[in-house]
Amino acid sequence: MRTIVLNNEMYCTVEECPVDYFDSETKKCQRVTTYKNEEKVSTWDVYLNEDTRYTLKFEAEPNYRNGLWMDLLKTYDENALNEFDRENAVWLGTGSWVLTQNQKIQTMLKHADLSNILKTKTAYSQGLLNEVIKIRE
Numbered sequence: 001m002r003t004i005v006l007n008n009e010m011y012c013t014v015e016e017c018p019v020d021y022f023d024s025e026t027k028k029c030q031r032v033t034t035y036k037n038e039e040k041v042s043t044w045d046v047y048l049n050e051d052t053r054y055t056l057k058f059e060a061e062p063n064y065r066n067g068l069w070m071d072l073l074k075t076y077d078e079n080a081l082n083e084f085d086r087e088n089a090v091w092l093g094t095g096s097w098v099l100t101q102n103q104k105i106q107t108m109l110k111h112a113d114l115s116n117i118l119k120t121k122t123a124y125s126q127g128l129l130n131e132v133i134k135i136r137e
Helices: 068-073 096-114
Strands: 002-005 010-016 030-036 039-048 052-060 088-091 122-125 132-134
Touching: 030 068, 039 068, 068 096
Parallel strands: 052 088, 088 122
Antiparallel strands: 002 010, 010 030, 030 039, 039 052, 122 132
16 A cells, blocks of 8 residues: 655545456456545546556545545645546545536546646546546647
């Protein structure tokens, strides 16, 4: 497990995901867990290839589901998540609460891109959002 500093109050841990989504020795996901001080904020399981970041599961803790997790992301230091930068982002698994946050998620992705926190050109959503979101041309 390793730690990435996100800002002066937040950090995340990155470790091998305990869920074997692909039943493969070579295709492995990472589990990223974010914390504000020592309070858990969110967990996301992510698989990266050359041009796409696949979010296979995302879950914000109940106190952060009202959009606070997105507000906190906007405070991350520049390049804090650059190892996860990919041209495309695909959201495969999300909580049902995400549907009500659709517009706020789009705004957060655009802000993260423009602020060099997490670069994404296009986001594809499967399941609850069912749309392609152009973050930048």
